[in-house]
Amino acid sequence: MIALIDYGIGNLQAFLNLYQRLHIPVMVATTPEHIEQADKLILPGVGHFDHAMQLFNASVMKDAVVRRVTEQNVPIIGICVGMQMLAFSSEEGVEPGLGWVPGRVRSLKNALAHTQLPMPHMGWNDVVAAKDAPLFKSFNPDDTRFYFLHSYYFEPEQADFCMARCDYGISFSCAVRKGNVFGVQFHPEKSHHFGEQLLKNFAEL
């Protein structure tokens, strides 16, 4: 059973619909008991980093999520700001992140200050995955496109935490992994067939 962590942020409906269409068991988790029952977790996130961290820290599910992920190695995937929450910190705010994938979240605007590229990075972009990255199983490497919508990006401390890269003025890690903890900067739930395949791969890990 996949649990969508409903800590008060993010659009869970799109994930719910997608997994239901795939006939993969899924639920919206609102209590610690739900988290205990799940064998996979999805951490969504939109908006401001601090706002998302504060809501998560205040959630009744937080302790259960931490225990499941850090002690019982349950796979979790952070989506968009949910991925950024896996870092130690973000230039967008002052709240500490979860630190499950060592790295820091940087301002894309600052990184692109010397360019004329529009900000935020919004739209469908090519994703180049590392060989054998399990989330990208059965993808055509020449045609892997996801929908992005963000102004900050994840900078992992070690290159081997990076599972996929994307180019927008700079090359950045758009998917990270450390052990059972995964994160993607793009929105698989809005990326049509590509997103469906990725979320299916996560479910089948």
Add this chain to the structure above:
Amino acid sequence: MLAKRLIPCLDVRDGKVVKGVQFRNHEIIGDIVPLAQRYAEAGADELVFYDITASSDGRVVDKSWVRRIAEVIDIPFCVAGGIKSVADAGKILEMGADKVSINSPALANPQLIAELNATFGQQCVVVGIDSFFDVASGQYQVYQFTGDESRTQKTQWLTRDWVAEVQRLGAGEIVLNCMNQDGVRQGYDLAQLKSIRDLCRVPLIASGGAGTMQHFTEVFSTADVDGALAASVFHKGIIQISELKAKLIADGISIRP
């Protein structure tokens, strides 16, 4: 490479999709949910749902259709029309929309842009701008309440000044609707879009005027907009999205196949 976006715009009234020719004489063209589904399958990169009556007649509009759309499509979509407060926007986003677009309410209360940015993040705040070339003054000017002919009025804003102001307040994307071109299918307003592109540092979406596939090539190659929005050419089947994408790719435009 980041792909240019093709964005069918579905004008909605009372939960039905209507098409507009210069904002008047609407005819109902279909149920909203199957149309949304059809466009997602056909390769639309994003959809905009524009509740055309909401902003101009002051009533509370039933937006439950947003949830029904979120249930069937897995591409991003934006909802516009009648969003006057952070609470209004919150409801739409909670029902599954990815972005909200504000137009007249932003003109009435520019601070709303900043409030939406602070609450939901820049990436979901779209500002729609209805811009009309005023022959008398020789300037592009911003209009409001364009959903209702009797209330449509010129604002104090020159388009280029308003574009700068909404960016300063925290808009994440601008949809520039060139009213002189709307519904007449003579092509996008390339001159205006090009001049606005130069001062627009957020994604810029062209709206108004698409009639042929060549118009899309022109707007991407000449005005370097991030997306092109169109309604009737898609709704009436004058342009098929798959054929349009093939042509744009052949023309060297970065497009999601």
